[in-house]
Structure formats: structure tokens, C-alpha cells
Amino acid sequence: MLKKSILVIAALVSTISLFAQKNSNYSQYDLFHPLWNYQYNSPQRSGSGAPGPAYWQNSADYKISATLNDENNSVTGEVEITYKNASPDKLNYLWLQLDQNSFNTQSRGGKTTPVTGGRFGNLDFNGGYTISNVSIDGKPANYLVEDTRMQIRLAQPMAEKVGVVKVKVAYSFTIPKDGSDRMGIQETKNGPIYTIAQWFPRMCVYDDIEGWNVLPYLGAGEFYLEYGNFEYNITVPASHIVVGSGELMNTSEVYTSEQTKRWAQAANSDKTVAIRSESELNDAASRPSKGSLTWRFKCQNARDVAFATSKAFIIDAAKINLPSGKKILAISAYPKESIGSNGYERSTEFVKASIEYYSNWLYEFTYPAATNVGGTVSGMEYPGIVFCGQDAKAAGLFGVIDHEFGHNWFPMIVGSNERKFAWMDEGFNTFINFYSMDAFNKGEFKNRKFDMHQIAPRLFRENADPILSIPDVIQANNLGWEAYNKPGFGLRILRENILGPDRFDYALKNYIKNWAFKHPTPLDFFKSIEDGAGEDLGWFWRPWFYELWKLDQSVKGVSYIEQDPTKGAIITIENMEKMAMPAEVDVEVAGGEKLRVKFPVEIWQRGGTWEFKVNTKLPIKSVTIDPDHVFPDINSKNNTWKPKN
Structure with a gap:
């Protein structure tokens, strides 16, 4: 009888609870656990x-010699x-x-590609x-080679803290025409443009979180790499x-003497300087008269390097002014087809503006040049160089350049x-x-003001994935x-409407300063903020990044x-879904006067409803x-109360 009574009471409490919660999915115990x-x-x-x-971090220095056969x-x-x-x-x-x-039909990436591509x-x-x-x-x-990974089994273990080995690998590959929109070949009237990335074996990261990070490369997930120096x-x-x-x-070995002078002019010019102009594309004198040339590059404290090469390139450049007073170069390389209608003739201007903006706001750019390449890749980033679609124009061109160079801060x-x-860089x-x-x-391509109520249905789609999912x-x-x-x-909401820009x-x-050239996790970011x-x-982190919770x-x-308006009113607001945000409420009285009341998110710690008095x-x-x-309120229909009469 006692067991039956307990079951009846439990069922009754459950029924009451369901009835009480039928209009709201909110639980303060879940949100503020x-x-x-x-x-x-x-x-x-x-x-x-x-x-x-x-904190410790391994490093890898690279010396690479490669030949491209066109x-x-x-x-x-x-x-x-040299791995340390x-x-x-x-x-x-x-x-x-x-x-x-x-880039092989028998790879994991190939076999997991849908028939639709x-x-x-x-x-x-x-x-x-x-x-x-x-x-x-x-x-x-x-x-041993296993798909996109190679394991080297050492005869003697690398010593802890001080171990150093030199790994040498000789290799070759055929360049894919379309390498997952990260590298490839663009045909143009004056010859193909090769945008080359992931072009040499690179060390996997060994860290304090997972040891060796060996997820295979399938395409959507990008890269996790050690820092080092490159020649x-x-x-x-x-x-x-x-x-x-x-x-x-x-420079003097691979450019003509006149072009070398133009490089010096560009290094001191805020305006774009042509290094090799459109009119010189078919002029044999615009290139040294040799069979082949070797271009020598150096990139310090980087996690990767990429390059592009073509006989179809127009090249121009200008000076970038960094906050420390240091001057570096903005460079653009693109084909004739990319010129016109606010096209790549403005590329260097866009590169310069992007690098200067982020350097002044976030952290000073660390490479000696910032280069944009117009080619087959719609948008992809590497240290100091980005690949963008050759047909981009105006706001679209600025947007892709700005996005890809923003990646020089993340990651x-x-x-x-x-x-x-992916969300920690994208x-x-x-x-x-x-x-x-x-x-x-001065706002040439300024965004319209975002209406988060209109955006909410796309943020909270029924088939959405949690942000914290592997790409x-x-x-x-x-x-x-x-x-x-x-x-x-x-992050915009967190900055503008929760913490404020200053904090x-x-x-x-x-x-950024603490984790520059290091390897943070999502938790390190959350704790830092x-x-x-x-x-x-x-x-905030849980419903936005971990869960698929909604706001209403x-x-x-x-x-x-x-029942007397002259004595004031009690207004009740409610949180209907599992996400919560601070509350801003406008109260309009007869005659048109408005009062705005703001509440912190803590009002929802006591439950899903909040009452307040207005005089x-x-x-x-x-x-x-x-x-x-x-x-991002998913249901604007219940955001406004009006009297029935």
C-alpha cells in the first residue's frame, strides 16, 4: 500500500509539473547549473x-625545395x-x-564524398x-602511410623536453584542378594560375590535451599545425x-631591374604601385630571359606556408602602416580577367585596409607581407597569403579579402x-x-543593421547541428x-548587448596576447572571456555553443x-524556451511617452517569469x-502586449 501511495503521489506531482510547464520549456536549473x-x-x-x-609546445622548422612542372x-x-x-x-x-x-577517390575523403560532390x-x-x-x-x-597520415616508428625514443630529430621526405604529386576549394588550377587567357597549398608533409600536433592529433583530412575540417620557421x-x-x-x-634575381625599383617605390607608397602591369603581360622583357628561376622565401614563426605561380599574373603593391611604426607590403597577384567594376585593381587597397584595421584593434600583424591571389579558390587563408576567387568584385571582393586576412589572427x-x-577560426x-x-x-560597404528576430529562424533551424561539432x-x-x-x-551579441565593447x-x-602562437581550446577561450x-x-556558452536551445x-x-492606472502597473515578462538573455522592455503609455526598463539575465535565475512595477x-x-x-527571438508574435479593447 505504501509503494502504491508513493506511485500515486509521484504521478500526481508529475501531472502538476507538466501542467505548470506546458507553456514554457525553460528551467533555471539547467541554464544556471x-x-x-x-x-x-x-x-x-x-x-x-x-x-x-x-605550458609546453613542440615545434617544427621546415626547409623545402620544390619544382613545379607546368x-x-x-x-x-x-x-x-627539424622537430623538437x-x-x-x-x-x-x-x-x-x-x-x-x-585528393584521391580511394581516400577516406574520396569515399565519403556524396555522389553529388x-x-x-x-x-x-x-x-x-x-x-x-x-x-x-x-x-x-x-x-607507415595510412590515408592522410604517416607514422614514423623511431628506433630510439625522442627524449622528453630536449629531444630533436631531423625528418627528410622526398615526394611528388599531381596538382588537382580543384583541391577542395583550398588549392587548384585556374585557366586564363594568358596561362594557368596555380594556387598551391598542403604541398609538403607537415608534422601533426602533439599537445597536452590529446597527445598526437591525428584526425584524417576529409575536406571540411581544416588544419592544426605546429609553429616554426620556414625556408x-x-x-x-x-x-x-x-x-x-x-x-x-x-627579388633582384627573379624580377627585372625596373620591377625591383617599383618594389622599392611600393614599400614607401600608400597608393597602389604597379610592379607588372596589364600592358606588360605579353612583353617578354617583363621577365628575365632564362629557362627557369628559383624563388627563395622565408617565413618566421608560422604554422604553414603556401604559394601561387603563373605567367598570367599582374602584380601590384603598397605600404601597410602598422601601429608600432613598422612598414610592410600589401601585394596582389591576379589575371587580366579580374580587372574592372571595382575588381582586383582595388585588391591591394582592400588588403592594406584589412591588415591595418585588425592590427590596430586586435594584435599587430606579424608577417613581412600580406598577399592576395586571384584564382580558382573562392576563399582560403594561409600565413601571410590568401586565395580568392578571380571574379569577385566590389563589396564581394572586399568581403572575401577581409575574411581571409582576418584568419591571420584566427588561427x-x-x-x-x-x-x-571550425568555429574558433571561422x-x-x-x-x-x-x-x-x-x-x-567611411562605410563604403557598410552592413545593414541586423534584425536578430529575422535571423533567429535560421539560427534555430530544426535540422541544425551544435556549434561544438567536428566540421x-x-x-x-x-x-x-x-x-x-x-x-x-x-560573439557580437556578447560584445554589444551583454558585456559591452570595453569589457x-x-x-x-x-x-589573443596570451595565446599568440600557442594552442588554446574552447574552454581556454571561455575562461579567458x-x-x-x-x-x-x-x-551563455551552453545554449549557444553546446546545445540547440532556442530563445523566446x-x-x-x-x-x-x-485596477487604477494612476497608481502604477505590474508587468509580467516570461522566458518561454531554454535559452535566456537579458531583458529590455519598452512601456508606452497613452499619449506616446515611452519608458525603457533593462534587466540583467539574473532575473531568470528564480524561474521563467519576472514581475516588475512601473509608476x-x-x-x-x-x-x-x-x-x-x-x-534572436524565435517568436516575435508574443513580444508585444496591447490592451484588448
């Missing part, structure tokens, strides 16, 4: 979100990697990335690396011009794991692009929202005190929550 955002620190990573006193569209090269083990662990083996192996897919191309030699410290290596030589036909990451070390300076956390970058776009040339797990048609837009809008910017700049801004933001604020009702003398004409549409 005291242990959800409660993480312990370690000697490697501080509770403040900064690197800890025992008759069979191939690259042949050799890379020497700063970890507290002995390493019995090494892992390298062989991303070219994804896609931006990151691989159909009907059988490329990949041919490895001809692998050695460790000059001796033949015992190695690389590219041999091409003398008719070609090469641009690449870092600094060109032998080139702040080295997050793109293979797992979302951050989308966020900073909002402000750069508005600022350019290759996110459905292809969701990647733009989950990796770019939703985190970008979330947010201070915390963000400290995050919380500590720097002085807020526990678990209530409403005005539930108005009641006059003693009115006249009847209330309307009450509206979130009148400026700054929060």
Missing part, C-alpha cells in the same frame, strides 16, 4: 584561461623537418600529415603523394611570377585546432569582419551557419494596481520586450 562551467585547471592551463606555468601539372620536392620535443613525454613515434592523399569533395581525381624516400637523422626510416625554394619556368607566405629573399596567430573546432573571423566591413572607407560531422548545408554565422552573431575587447585582446570581463557566462521572450501580461499615471498603450530586435 553551478557545476556545468566548473572546470579544474592544470599546470599547463590556468583556471583564468591563460597558459599555465608548465607541362604535367606536378610538384616534386624534398622537405627537411618540448613535452614531458618520450616519443616512440611521430605522425605527419599528408593532406594531398585526400560538394565544395570539399573529391570526385574523379586520383592524385596524392608519391613518397620516394623517408629518413630520420640521415638513416632510412620505418614508416622554402620554388623552381618554376622563368615566365612565371611566384608569390608566397613570408618574405621573398632574392594563424592564435593557433586553435581547426580540424575539430566564427571569430565572421565576428571581427562585421566591424572591419563597416569601417572600410566533418556538421551537415554540409549547415556548415555556414554553425561554423561562421551563429558563433559570429553570438569584451579587453578580455579578447588578452586572450569570463576572467577578463568579470562574468560567469556558463548560461514574451510579455505575459499587465495589471494595474487596484504610471496614464493607461498603458503597449509593452514590448526586445524592442530593438538585438536578441
